[in-house]
Amino acid sequence: MFDRPVEGRASCTIDYYANALAFNTNEAGGKAILALVLAAEATGKPVRAYGTGTCTTYGHSVEDWEYGQTQ
Numbered sequence: 001m002f003d004r005p006v007e008g009r010a011s012c013t014i015d016y017y018a019n020a021l022a023f024n025t026n027e028a029g030g031k032a033i034l035a036l037v038l039a040a041e042a043t044g045k046p047v048r049a050y051g052t053g054t055c056t057t058y059g060h061s062v063e064d065w066e067y068g069q070t071q
Contacts, residue, residue: 002049010063012055021051021065022058033065045070 005018024030040047049068057064 002047006049006051006063008051010051010053010055012060013063014061017058017062020062021049022055022062023065024057033068036068036070040070043070047071 001020023033025034047068047070050066051063052066054064
């Protein structure tokens with residue numbers, strides 16, 4: 001979850017998850033995202049992330065993470 005709503009979020013996202021993106025930590029890509037987020041948290045750097053426009057990872061209510069980077 002982010003500190004503000006995702007801009008241009010997918011229409012499948014419910015309001016409760018307006019500031020979240022979903023990813024699967026059982027997959028290599030999800031593990032890389034988790035590592036990126038943990039490193040950003042440890043160094044105090046913000047993360048900029050973008051969604052896919054679809055909601056398939058977390059019960060069809062949270063937009064899927066496509067890519068992201070620390071700033």
